Amino acid sequence: MNPLLSVRDLTVAFGKDASQPVVKGVSFDLKPGETLAIVGESGSGKSVTALSINRLVDFGGGRIVGGSMGLTRPDGAVLELSQAEEKTLVGIRGREIGMIFQEPMTSLNPVHTVGAQIEEAFRLHRGLEGQAARQAAREALDRVRIADAGQRLRYYPHQLSGGMRQRVMIAMALAGNPRLLIADEPTTALDVTVQAQIMALLAELKAEMGMAMIFITHDIGLVAGIADDVLVMQNGVAVEQGRLDAVLDAPQHDYTRHLLNAVPHFDGGRAARDDGTRTEGRAKPMVAVRDLMVRFPVGRGLFSRNPGAVHAVEGVDFDLVQGETLAIVGESGSGKSTTARAILGLVEATRGTIDAASGHGDRPIQMVFQDPFASLNPRLDVENLLAEPAIAAGRRVDAALRERMTFLLEKVGLPTDCLARYPHQFSGGQRQRLCIARALMLNPDVVVLDEAVSALDVSVQARVLDLLIDLQREFGLAYLFISHDMAVVERIAHRVAVMYAGQIVEIGDAGAVLSRPQHSYTRRLIAAVPGMDRRRQRYDVDTTPVPSLVRPRGYEPPRADWVDAGPGHRVRVE
Amino acid sequence: MNYLARRLLTFPLILLGVSLLVFFSIRMIPGDAITAMLGTEAGLLTPVQRQALAAYFGIDQPVVVQYGRWLAGLLQGDLGISVTYGKPVLTVILERFPLTLELALLAMVIALGIGVPAGVLAATNNERSTDVVVRILAMLGQSTPGFVVGLVIIYVLSVYFGFVPAMGSFTPLWADPLANLGQLIFPAVTLGFAFAASVTRISRSAMLDVLSDDYIRTARAKGVSGSSVVWHHALPNALIPVVTLSGVEFGYLLGGAVIVEQIFALPGLGRLTLDAIGQRDYALVQGCVLFIALNFLIVNLLVDLAYAALDPRIRLSAR
Numbered sequence A: 001m002n003p004l005l006s007v008r009d010l011t012v013a014f015g016k017d018a019s020q021p022v023v024k025g026v027s028f029d030l031k032p033g034e035t036l037a038i039v040g041e042s043g044s045g046k047s048v049t050a051l052s053i054n055r056l057v058d059f060g061g062g063r064i065v066g067g068s069m070g071l072t073r074p075d076g077a078v079l080e081l082s083q084a085e086e087k088t089l090v091g092i093r094g095r096e097i098g099m100i101f102q103e104p105m106t107s108l109n110p111v112h113t114v115g116a117q118i119e120e121a122f123r124l125h126r127g128l129e130g131q132a133a134r135q136a137a138r139e140a141l142d143r144v145r146i147a148d149a150g151q152r153l154r155y156y157p158h159q160l161s162g163g164m165r166q167r168v169m170i171a172m173a174l175a176g177n178p179r180l181l182i183a184d185e186p187t188t189a190l191d192v193t194v195q196a197q198i199m200a201l202l203a204e205l206k207a208e209m210g211m212a213m214i215f216i217t218h219d220i221g222l223v224a225g226i227a228d229d230v231l232v233m234q235n236g237v238a239v240e241q242g243r244l245d246a247v248l249d250a251p252q253h254d255y256t257r258h259l260l261n262a263v264p265h266f267d268g269g270r271a272a273r274d275d276g277t278r279t280e281g282r283a284k285p286m287v288a289v290r291d292l293m294v295r296f297p298v299g300r301g302l303f304s305r306n307p308g309a310v311h312a313v314e315g316v317d318f319d320l321v322q323g324e325t326l327a328i329v330g331e332s333g334s335g336k337s338t339t340a341r342a343i344l345g346l347v348e349a350t351r352g353t354i355d356a357a358s359g360h361g362d363r364p365i366q367m368v369f370q371d372p373f374a375s376l377n378p379r380l381d382v383e384n385l386l387a388e389p390a391i392a393a394g395r396r397v398d399a400a401l402r403e404r405m406t407f408l409l410e411k412v413g414l415p416t417d418c419l420a421r422y423p424h425q426f427s428g429g430q431r432q433r434l435c436i437a438r439a440l441m442l443n444p445d446v447v448v449l450d451e452a453v454s455a456l457d458v459s460v461q462a463r464v465l466d467l468l469i470d471l472q473r474e475f476g477l478a479y480l481f482i483s484h485d486m487a488v489v490e491r492i493a494h495r496v497a498v499m500y501a502g503q504i505v506e507i508g509d510a511g512a513v514l515s516r517p518q519h520s521y522t523r524r525l526i527a528a529v530p531g532m533d534r535r536r537q538r539y540d541v542d543t544t545p546v547p548s549l550v551r552p553r554g555y556e557p558p559r560a561d562w563v564d565a566g567p568g569h570r571v572r573v574e
Numbered sequence B: 001m002n003y004l005a006r007r008l009l010t011f012p013l014i015l016l017g018v019s020l021l022v023f024f025s026i027r028m029i030p031g032d033a034i035t036a037m038l039g040t041e042a043g044l045l046t047p048v049q050r051q052a053l054a055a056y057f058g059i060d061q062p063v064v065v066q067y068g069r070w071l072a073g074l075l076q077g078d079l080g081i082s083v084t085y086g087k088p089v090l091t092v093i094l095e096r097f098p099l100t101l102e103l104a105l106l107a108m109v110i111a112l113g114i115g116v117p118a119g120v121l122a123a124t125n126n127e128r129s130t131d132v133v134v135r136i137l138a139m140l141g142q143s144t145p146g147f148v149v150g151l152v153i154i155y156v157l158s159v160y161f162g163f164v165p166a167m168g169s170f171t172p173l174w175a176d177p178l179a180n181l182g183q184l185i186f187p188a189v190t191l192g193f194a195f196a197a198s199v200t201r202i203s204r205s206a207m208l209d210v211l212s213d214d215y216i217r218t219a220r221a222k223g224v225s226g227s228s229v230v231w232h233h234a235l236p237n238a239l240i241p242v243v244t245l246s247g248v249e250f251g252y253l254l255g256g257a258v259i260v261e262q263i264f265a266l267p268g269l270g271r272l273t274l275d276a277i278g279q280r281d282y283a284l285v286q287g288c289v290l291f292i293a294l295n296f297l298i299v300n301l302l303v304d305l306a307y308a309a310l311d312p313r314i315r316l317s318a319r
Helices: A046-053 A056-062 A086-092 A114-126 A130-143 A162-174 A192-209 A220-227 A242-251 A256-261 A335-343 A382-392 A399-411 A427-438 A458-475 A485-490 A512-517 A518-526 B002-025 B031-042 B047-057 B064-074 B089-122 B129-143 B146-160 B178-213 B216-223 B226-254 B258-263 B268-280 B284-312 B312-317
Strands: A005-014 A022-030 A036-038 A062-072 A077-082 A095-099 A180-184 A212-217 A229-234 A237-243 A285-298 A310-319 A324-327 A351-356 A366-369 A446-450 A478-481 A495-500 A504-507 A550-552 A562-563 A570-572
Touching: A005 A046, A005 B226, A022 A229, A022 A237, A022 A285, A036 A046, A036 A220, A046 A056, A046 A180, A046 A212, A056 A062, A056 A242, A056 B216, A062 A399, A095 A162, A095 B216, A095 B284, A114 A130, A114 A162, A114 A256, A130 A162, A162 A335, A162 B216, A180 A512, A192 A220, A192 B089, A220 A242, A229 A256, A229 A324, A229 A518, A237 A242, A237 A256, A256 A458, A285 A335, A285 A478, A285 B129, A310 A335, A324 A335, A324 A485, A335 A351, A335 A446, A335 A570, A351 A382, A351 A485, A382 A427, A399 A427, A427 A446, A427 A458, A446 A562, A458 A485, A478 A485, A485 A504, A485 A512, A504 A518, A504 B226, A550 B268, B002 B064, B002 B284, B031 B047, B064 B284, B089 B178, B089 B226, B089 B268, B089 B284, B129 B178, B146 B178, B146 B258, B178 B226, B216 B226, B226 B284, B258 B268, B268 B284
Parallel strands: A036 A212, A036 A229, A095 A180, A180 A212, A324 A478, A324 A495, A366 A446, A446 A478
Antiparallel strands: A005 A022, A005 A062, A062 A077, A229 A237, A285 A310, A285 A351, A310 A550, A495 A504, A504 A570, A562 A570
């Protein structure tokens, strides 16, 4: 069979300087109906490769400086994409090559309704107008499993959830019946159960339409589920490529082996930590949370009465003991970050108690945030950044404090002579190490880590997790680890609390919860996690909506009943 | 209560604050209305005559009492009598306002008509020669004082084309549209020139921002052609800062354009206010300032409504 797309020695550079290409001689063939996964970390050139195929890279300042990309047209003629005129390309985009992007939040035009945006695609590719275009858009929404499609057409993107927007993107991309779909990290910004929905949808539609797909991802676990061929990229070079099973089972290149082994992959609870020393009931908790409740009033204004509240956190109980990691897992909007913020007093608890044992420092709880790029003041050098917590606690910056700075820099694996450097001189992983050092400045007992490794590249993630475990052992730290990523949680947690719609639905030892989930939501969550051993797995398209957390005024939730599922493993009765 | 009603409720409060400020500050300027009106002949008045005149204009009372009276009149729609014109202040202002409004509207049409396309053109040709030329022109337009442009226009018109716009008496639009436009188009161009320059600069930078947004890439990936990407997908998103700027500028223009009115000898609100200050025509100054403040409030309200019309995120959250 002739390949649909044949790429040879593709070389792409940015700016005027062609001597420093970002993609260096990538070649591959894609047969009709097959899926090629391009795997790599940020900066590997995987997205640039994808954007070169439909030449969108031109609009970002990129230039194809070498190689060829032959696209076989429906009539059998081969179009050389690297030489094609913009006029020709406009006819190719959407019609023969569709594309969906990573950020569903920003990838739809905020001032047009989703209906108008889908209809535009039908108008461009099928020549449909007016009522016919509207009808086609409605059917397209039905096809991507959006309920009340007729209603939703009139919605603006900001009125839809991330998963819904991504389905709108897919509906739009499929309007032209493309023979090739390029999916650039289409699920990275989504929750894991939503990711499973989107993956299932893509697999189903791909089979239905016989379309080929190029799937860009940093998550080699996700690749196992859908790809026929895999291409691994590093620094603009294809370091390894081949059939899925060959690459996953017998990787040849060191980097592929590194991605497969060093990076956290979910292992169904088998990789959970066993170094915990928890003795139920005996250890005095560092933090004891009882019946924590956080509500945010909605619609309260000068002239309107208070109609209700978002019940962000509802009746949450847990203990955190010394030297232990409690991971709170859940999806966006489940209340896990609000719980963390309430413990630090960053949001006010509506009800409930948070008791923190007085530890050895005067500020026993410290926090590390998700985005290492946004959580360091770019105008402060390392010395001032590390001095901040001490200054906030009313301490003087003296020799002893500087000594602690160098001590901690060494502990987190940063050069001790970097005190005069500024955040922009560090990589993302290094910045997060800096944030960790800053959190440890006041010798805390508890560190709250809110998605602390989520913004990092996968291989950097693994190293930061190792660092956190080392620090925990050395300083006897208790971690409250907030995450949506089950693979990461499995690596670091002793205990896991699963949050859903503001409540803990299951809590217990990591191994037990991850390997024998009891609550239906935990089961759904764990079933949605992609894994290396789940090759070409068929996910069911599950579109269970998350219940609304907006409650009328005076609403009190029913009392929670719990059952024991093992030592320290409690499950909420549904 | 809806948004519009809530906004309108704040208007009287703001206007009250403005009136307090202007009422007392104008009285801090040395000099008085009678001296300003009669000039050196004021010295010939006997104290009794002067007292009678002061009583006639109501300026013999303590300032607080004057303010109370003026406010009471204001509530009945009476802004007082202009000392200079011997007519009700409102009448004097409304005589001048059509000219100012028309001039401001014309200037804005010119500014947006030139500025937005020029900004879009520059943004879509970023760092190419078109962009550089537009940027230089915009910089020039912004840094050239209005009176220079006005004088050059008059010079060119009269010396090279022998065309002298009718000066002094203003022909209203409804009396003779052609004569009216002949009078106003050149002052409007003068005003619109600098205005267009700032619109160009702001449209250019807003367009550049929007063109690098993700949804523009989506539109291109969908196969939308270049011009449709620019006009249909990008421009509506780039208009918010343009509307903000236009609103502020338009508000200023409604307060009158003193220099341009002076150069083209047009009887607009700007010169009226300036003359009133010179004449210590307290009632007229107060009336003008209040009127200008009201214009600003209305323009700001219109700008906010325009935001809502342009951006559904604003429209749908302003509940």
